Amino acid sequence: MKNVAVVGATGAVGDRMVRLLEERNFPVRSIKFLASERSAGKTLTFRGKDHRIEPISGDAFRGVDIVLSSTPGSVSKEWSPIAAAAGAVVVDNSSAFRMDPEVPLVVPEVNPQDVARNKGIIANPNCSTIQMVVALKPLHDAAKIRRVVVSTYQSVSGAGMRGIRELESQAEATVKGTDVPAPAKFAHPIIGNCLPQIDDFLPSGYTKEEMKMVNETRKIMGDPTIDVCPTCVRVPVPYSHSESILVETERPISVEQAHALWRKAPGVILQDDPSRLEYPLAAEANGRDEVFVGRVRQDLERPNVLLFWCVSDNLRKGAATNAVQIAEELLKLDLVRS
Incomplete structure (x- = not known):
């Protein structure tokens, strides 16, 4: 105790x-x-x-x-x-x-x-980094990751209670047909929008959030050679972050092999059955502690490149x-x- x-x-x-x-x-x-x-x-x-x-x-x-x-x-x-x-x-x-x-x-x-x-x-670590590295770890162990290209779709709860309230107030005004309150937490109205900015911009043109994903991923994975190329976007979703991830490995991994790796990986739930329209959803990840992976597919031209969709509750696992x-x-x- x-x-x-x-x-x-x-x-x-x-x-x-x-x-x-x-x-x-x-x-x-x-x-x-x-x-x-x-x-x-x-x-x-x-x-x-x-x-x-x-x-x-x-x-x-x-x-x-x-x-x-x-x-x-x-x-x-x-x-x-x-x-x-x-x-x-x-x-x-x-x-x-x-x-x-x-x-x-x-x-x-x-x-x-x-x-x-x-x-x-x-x-x-940062919320967007946590869910990504949980999904990447089994692929890295199996075939060593060279490069990751990630676009995030991050919920407003990542900006705390003020972010949640801002979406709620703007959504209420939209439904009632009244003037949408001016943004306070975000740079622009979040309702009906996707904002390609999370945190402040750096001289490089990247945001601080994007550089967190670069630097934290390398530190957690223990490999400074991993090339991480992020674009972080705020979306009008209350809870759970979603990420579109492209990963290039030294050795090819088939979709079937990736499925097998994720089924055994701690903290990962595979949801990947296109015939049943089964894939990870932000609303269904809300309140859960796992990282959900789906929409897994191989690059059309490069056998050592996989693409997948990754979702997790940013306030819980994140x-x-x-x-x-x-x-x-x-x-x-x-x-x-x-």
Whole structure:
């Protein structure tokens, strides 16, 4: 049994972390919920008992074994090292430490061994990266990936509660025939739109979200030679990210071989029966913890190139579930103080 703290417990991801600790019967001795001063004093229910939310402070981490943190990067940079110095292992969902060479970046289905080299902080990858590498891992092991071309179709919940509310308010106005509220979270109205921008643009013309997919994929897969070519798009879908992926491998993999690999792969569900119109759907992935793969086909000209469609719940496997799985891996390897 462990003493657990959830930081950012009132956010979209933090709320799911709390629910997943319940669902997965995580061995919690005690739990505390930490958030900004704005949320402090409110209550959250865990296993039938109400707990008052505390403001984040150095003293709040005293005696805590595991911290699940989902806050902006600036908050994580300040408080995650303090929590680690207090003796906890922090699973950090922000981008603050993902590319720090001293901090492991972990997806348990891909590189669980990296948990063991933590120095108090383990980074949880970006949502779009997590589902992609879960799907890529068995192909990489079988035939070594050279290149990945990915276009994402990312739900508004990836932008937090503000993104969800913005879609809801614009959809309501559209249905009522009233003026659509001006965008606040996104650069343009999201209703009826696809926005080819997630996060800020860089001088290269890529966005920060796209470069996360490039750099995080290489770090998680342990192979800096993998060429990743991403285009990240926000779509008017509430939950679950979808991705169209082209993967080039050193050795050819047939569709049948890929199917066999995915059927055995941890955390993957194959849905690929065109005759029955069976393929992964964002609405059906909502609330699930797996990565769904389908629409698998071979390139028309190149036998070492496969194309497929990949869908996963971005708030669960893309964030909260992956974080709780990392915590479970810590317990499995006995890497948390007793």
